[in-house]
Amino acid sequence: MLRKFGVVLTLALLLSACSPKLDWRTVQSPQDRYSALFPGKPEKIQRKLPYQNQEIPQTLEAVKIEDDIYSVSTIHLSKIQATLAPKLLEQLQGNLLNRANVSLESALSVDALYQTANKQRIATKDYFLEFKSTGAVEQSMRVRWITRIAPDNGVWIYQISVLHKAPARVDAKQFFSEEAYANFFDEFRPE
Structure with a gap:
């Protein structure tokens, strides 16, 4: 009887290990001109x-996995709005x-590279932020901004980020260097 219980317990543990919390999938966004690897739908x-008496279109794709929100924010500026991009x-x-x-x-940052859809590697920076506590929850974030010229001579502005909320403060740079977060940043591909 004890042996059967041990076998059942072992099988249950193996099955739970086969059910990861992260269900990685490539999300294509042709209208926003990127593909990204999200840990869920x-x-x-x-x-x-x-913005400056204009309506600027913004798209946000995001998924919440436990204490983390993975997101890609996209802003497209037309050719006549392109001069607004820096500000x-x-x-x-x-x-x-x-x-x-x-x-x-003064923000903690590291030099990074991202790869475009046509496999060109371009330098960027990743920023690691720790926000002021709002009670019992601590928040930290890894964020990257990418600006690209569009085929219509407009501008695309991308903000790729992961926000982590938890009861204890984490070392943002070390925490967000883990594979689950690095994959999200490394696999973002603008056109």
Whole structure:
């Protein structure tokens, strides 16, 4: 009887090990000109950002897995709006960096590379942010911004990020260097 229980327990543990919490899938977004490897099926939200008396289209694809939110935010600026890109990017970065009480220059960052759909490797930076505590929950984030010229001479601005919420503070750089997070960043492919 004890042997049968041990066999059943072993089988249950093996089956649970075969059911990972991360269900990696490549998500193609031709309208936003990228592909990404998400750890689950993301939801998509579209909205218009009011910016300098204009409506700027923004798309967000995100999935929540336990304490983490994996997301890709996309903004497309038309050819006539392209001159807005530097200031809009600065504002997007500033909003996050201010919440973490750092600047672009003082934030913990590492040099990184991303690969385009045509396999070109381009330098970028990843930022590791730790936000002020809002009670019992600590928040940290790894974020990357990529700007690309569109075929219509417009501009694409991508924000790739993972937000981690947990009761204890983590070392953001070490935590987000784990494979589950590195895959998400490494497999983002803009056109």
